[in-house]
Amino acid sequence: MKQIKVLMVGAAFSADLHSDAYARLRDKAKIVGIADKAPERIKELADRYGFTDYEVYDDFNTAIEQCDCDVVDICLPNFLHHDAAIAALKRGRDVICEKPLATTVEDALDMVQTAEKLGRHIYYAEDWLGCPALTKARALVDSGAIGDLVFVRARESHCGSHSPFAQTIKFCGGGCMVHLGVHPVSFMLAMKNNQWKELVALTSGGGEENLIHRTMEGEDWAGAMMKFADGTTAILEANFVTSGGMEDIIDFYGTKGCLHADLTFSSALKGFSIPGFDYTVEKAEVTTGWSNPAVDEKFNLGYVNEIEHFMDCIAEQKEADIGLRGIDGYEALKVINLIYKSAREGIKIVNDELEVK
Ligand SMILES: NC(=O)c1ccc[n+]([C@@H]2O[C@H](COP(=O)([O-])OP(=O)(O)OC[C@H]3O[C@@H](n4cnc5c(N)ncnc54)[C@H](O)[C@@H]3O)[C@@H](O)[C@H]2O)c1
Structure with missing residues (x-):
C-alpha cells in the first residue's frame, strides 16, 4: 500500500494526538513536513514519536506552498482552519481538518465548496x-x-x-x-x-x-x-x-x-x-x-482509528464515512x-x- 505523505500544520496539543496515530501507522503514513510558529514544538513532537527526515517550516502558508505531500493535516487554532484548508486545496492537496471545521458557517461552506470544485477531499477529524x-x-x-x-x-x-x-x-x-x-x-x-x-x-x-x-x-x-x-x-x-x-x-x-x-x-x-x-x-x-x-x-x-480511516480513504481517493466528511463538519457547525x-x-x-x- 502507498505511504501517504503528510504535512502537519500546527505542532501543539492536537498535533500530538494525531502524531501518536501516525507513529502507529508507519506502513500507511509518513510525516514529510511539520509547520509551527514555535519551532521548538516541532522538534519536541518529532522526537517524542521518532519522526525523522521531515521538513521544518515556521509558517503554514510557506509549508503548504513548498512541501511535497498528499495531505495537509490542519492542527492549527480554529480561526486558521479556513485559510489553511483553502491554501492546501488550491495547492492540489487533500485536507484533514481538526474540529470545528471553521469559526463561521460561511467559512465552513467555502471550504466544502472549494474542495468540491477542485475535486479534492476534506476529512473532518471527529475522533468520537x-x-x-x-x-x-x-x-x-x-x-x-x-x-x-x-x-x-x-x-x-x-x-x-x-x-x-x-x-x-x-x-x-x-x-x-x-x-x-x-x-x-x-x-x-x-x-x-x-x-x-x-x-x-x-x-x-x-x-x-x-x-x-x-x-x-x-x-x-x-x-x-x-x-x-x-x-x-x-x-x-x-x-x-x-x-x-x-x-x-x-x-x-x-x-x-x-x-x-x-x-x-x-x-x-x-x-x-x-x-x-x-x-x-x-x-x-x-x-x-x-x-x-x-x-x-x-x-x-x-484518534488512531480516525487517522487510519483517513489514510485508507486518501490511498483510494474516496470520501470518508458519514460524520468524517467536510460536509459533516459544516453541518455540525x-x-x-x-x-x-x-x-x-x-x-x-x-x-x-x-x-x-
Ligand atoms: N479532537 C480533539 O479532541 C481536539 C483536542 C484539542 C484540540 N483540538 C483542535 O485542534 C486545533 C488546534 O488546537 P491545539 O490545542 O492543538 O493548539 P493551539 O490552539 O494551542 O495551537 C496550535 C499551534 O498552532 C501554531 N500556529 C499558530 N499560528 C501558526 C502559523 N501561522 N503557522 C504555523 N503554526 C501556527 C501555534 O504556535 C500552536 O503551536 C483546534 O482547532 C482545536 O479545536 C481538537
Missing part, C-alpha cells in the same frame, strides 16, 4: 467516530439489542481549554459548545445522517455572565435538546465547569434496554497514589489519591450556531431544510 467503545455501542444499537433507540444523552466537559485561542469568539467561534459540544453534536448528527428536525438550547452568557470563566468571551456552560427526523431525541451538553478531568459520557436509551459509555474514567486500572501518578486522564488537575489512570487514552478516544441562536433569542429552531435533504 473512531472511538472503539462508541463504534461498539452503535453496532449494539443497530443490532436491536436495546430495542428502538429513543433517547441519547451525551456530553463533553472539562475545566477549560489550555489554548489561548479558545478565550475569544473571534479566534474560537464561540465557547464550550463549539469547542467541546461539537463532539456530541457531530456524533449525534452522524448517527442520524444529519436528519435533525428541531432544537432548543440554553447557554451561560459569556464573560461576566459565565458560571466560572469570567474573562472568557464565549459561554462556559451549554446544553441543547434535539429531535431527529425518525423521532429520536437527544440532550447534548458541554461545559468548562467540570473539575477532576475530562468527562466524555454517552448514554443510549432504547425501548428494550440501555447502554452507557464513559470514555475517560472507564479505565481497567484503578489506583491510589500519595505522590501522584505521572498522568491519569486529560485535564485532571491532580493525580494524587484515588484515580483511574487511562490505559491507551489516545486509542480509546478514537451550522447546528452549533443554531444552538447559539436558540439560546440567545429564547426560541425553538425548526430545520426547514429537512424535507429537501
Whole structure:
C-alpha cells in the first residue's frame, strides 16, 4: 500500500494526538513536513514519536506552498482552519481538518465548496467516530439489542481549554459548545445522517455572565435538546465547569434496554497514589489519591482509528464515512450556531431544510 505523505500544520496539543496515530501507522503514513510558529514544538513532537527526515517550516502558508505531500493535516487554532484548508486545496492537496471545521458557517461552506470544485477531499477529524467503545455501542444499537433507540444523552466537559485561542469568539467561534459540544453534536448528527428536525438550547452568557470563566468571551456552560427526523431525541451538553478531568459520557436509551459509555474514567486500572501518578486522564488537575489512570487514552478516544480511516480513504481517493466528511463538519457547525441562536433569542429552531435533504 502507498505511504501517504503528510504535512502537519500546527505542532501543539492536537498535533500530538494525531502524531501518536501516525507513529502507529508507519506502513500507511509518513510525516514529510511539520509547520509551527514555535519551532521548538516541532522538534519536541518529532522526537517524542521518532519522526525523522521531515521538513521544518515556521509558517503554514510557506509549508503548504513548498512541501511535497498528499495531505495537509490542519492542527492549527480554529480561526486558521479556513485559510489553511483553502491554501492546501488550491495547492492540489487533500485536507484533514481538526474540529470545528471553521469559526463561521460561511467559512465552513467555502471550504466544502472549494474542495468540491477542485475535486479534492476534506476529512473532518471527529475522533468520537473512531472511538472503539462508541463504534461498539452503535453496532449494539443497530443490532436491536436495546430495542428502538429513543433517547441519547451525551456530553463533553472539562475545566477549560489550555489554548489561548479558545478565550475569544473571534479566534474560537464561540465557547464550550463549539469547542467541546461539537463532539456530541457531530456524533449525534452522524448517527442520524444529519436528519435533525428541531432544537432548543440554553447557554451561560459569556464573560461576566459565565458560571466560572469570567474573562472568557464565549459561554462556559451549554446544553441543547434535539429531535431527529425518525423521532429520536437527544440532550447534548458541554461545559468548562467540570473539575477532576475530562468527562466524555454517552448514554443510549432504547425501548428494550440501555447502554452507557464513559470514555475517560472507564479505565481497567484503578489506583491510589500519595505522590501522584505521572498522568491519569486529560485535564485532571491532580493525580494524587484515588484515580483511574487511562490505559491507551489516545486509542480509546478514537484518534488512531480516525487517522487510519483517513489514510485508507486518501490511498483510494474516496470520501470518508458519514460524520468524517467536510460536509459533516459544516453541518455540525451550522447546528452549533443554531444552538447559539436558540439560546440567545429564547426560541425553538425548526430545520426547514429537512424535507429537501
Ligand atoms: N479532537 C480533539 O479532541 C481536539 C483536542 C484539542 C484540540 N483540538 C483542535 O485542534 C486545533 C488546534 O488546537 P491545539 O490545542 O492543538 O493548539 P493551539 O490552539 O494551542 O495551537 C496550535 C499551534 O498552532 C501554531 N500556529 C499558530 N499560528 C501558526 C502559523 N501561522 N503557522 C504555523 N503554526 C501556527 C501555534 O504556535 C500552536 O503551536 C483546534 O482547532 C482545536 O479545536 C481538537
